[in-house]
Amino acid sequence: MQTAKTLKRRGAIIVVALLLTMNAKAQSDELQQLLLNIEKLTQFKAILSDMKQGYQIYQQGYGMVSNLSKGNFNLHNIYLTGLMAVNPAVRNNPRVGQIVGQQNALISEYKRYANLFRQSGTFKGNELVYFNNVYNQLVKQSNANIDELANVTTAGQLRMSDDDRLRAIDRIFTSSTEQLQFLRYFNRKAVMLSLQRSKDRNDTQTLKRLYGIN
Known part of the structure; x- marks a missing residue:
């Protein structure tokens, strides 16, 4: 136990x-x-x-x-x-000077003929107003072309490649040429109308001298 x-x-x-x-x-x-x-x-x-x-x-x-x-x-x-920037080749494009020359010619010729038509005495007041309206429209379009040309050929104005600038210059040149051609066509037609309205041979000769026609 x-x-x-x-x-x-x-x-x-x-x-x-x-x-x-x-x-x-x-x-x-x-x-x-x-x-x-x-x-x-x-x-x-x-x-x-x-x-x-x-x-x-x-x-x-x-x-x-x-x-x-x-x-x-x-x-x-x-x-x-x-x-x-603008490449000198763009600024020196011959058409730039031609466009400026065409605008100068347009302004000079419209002023000359507007004055001649007033002196001729063959056109009524409303017709002279119509002539002025045509001239003013052409000058307005021509000024727009010059403004665009200035932008295209001035550095810092537009972002465009050289090719785009050259194409723009060509387009402006075409427009400027057409405007000057139309002005001259319009003036020739007005001169012909003025001569048709002359009353006699003496009046016709006077008008021709006025317009510088031989």
């Missing part, structure tokens, strides 16, 4: 064994948790490394795109600035 002392000793041994078992299990759990934490930390470092690398790539890419964008803008700006 076991004594109380023996039972007490066995109980103590069991308690000690239980404590050792629990302690070993606790240490094992802590070790596993530590290993898990180490693994998570390693993964986290890898994630941070990937994020850093990705950010660097983004920064490099953004810088490259930004630089390219600025480069494109600078090239675009240079191109547009170049379009504002």
